[in-house]
Amino acid sequence: MKFVLKVLITAVNAFVLAYLLPGISINHFFTAIAVAFVLALLDAVVKPILVLFTLPATIFTLGLFLFVINACIILLDAYFVKGFIVDGFWYALLFSICLSIINSIVHKMVLKEEGKENK
Numbered sequence: 001m002k003f004v005l006k007v008l009i010t011a012v013n014a015f016v017l018a019y020l021l022p023g024i025s026i027n028h029f030f031t032a033i034a035v036a037f038v039l040a041l042l043d044a045v046v047k048p049i050l051v052l053f054t055l056p057a058t059i060f061t062l063g064l065f066l067f068v069i070n071a072c073i074i075l076l077d078a079y080f081v082k083g084f085i086v087d088g089f090w091y092a093l094l095f096s097i098c099l100s101i102i103n104s105i106v107h108k109m110v111l112k113e114e115g116k117e118n119k
Contacts, residue, residue, distance in 0.1 A: 002111075003040070009110060010036035013102045018084075021098065023091030027083035035077055035084045042073050070096035 015032040018024045026032050050069050051058065058065040074092040078084045086092045 005110065006107065007033065007036045007040055009106050010039065010099070010103055013099055013106060014039075017095060017098055017102070021091065021095060023087035024095050025085040031081065031083035034081050038080050039073070039077050042076055046076065047073055067093060067097065070100070 011029070011032040014035050015026055015029055018026040018032070026035060047069060050072065051066070054065055054069065058069075071089055071093040074096045075086060075089065078086040078092070086095065
């Protein structure tokens, strides 16, 4: 249930960010759900492999290379999901940073409320 909730929150946040940010386009809300689902899969499968292979670069840049990995994951997501358009690397980087910040805030608020209801 938590996974579905997180995917829906990410879909809503991605849809809103696509409306606000230039260079990012999501055609429909169902496309946003597909974007969030594929993003969750890529984060679970591809991202750990990329982090492992780029560990020296990540250590050398004191972790800043993780932003590059996140942007690459967004570009991969745009490649796999039709209707999700990212105009370039810098837009993917901006989108990934904004999505991470907004998701962390919203997930903290929603899961905090869910935790209170379960007690």
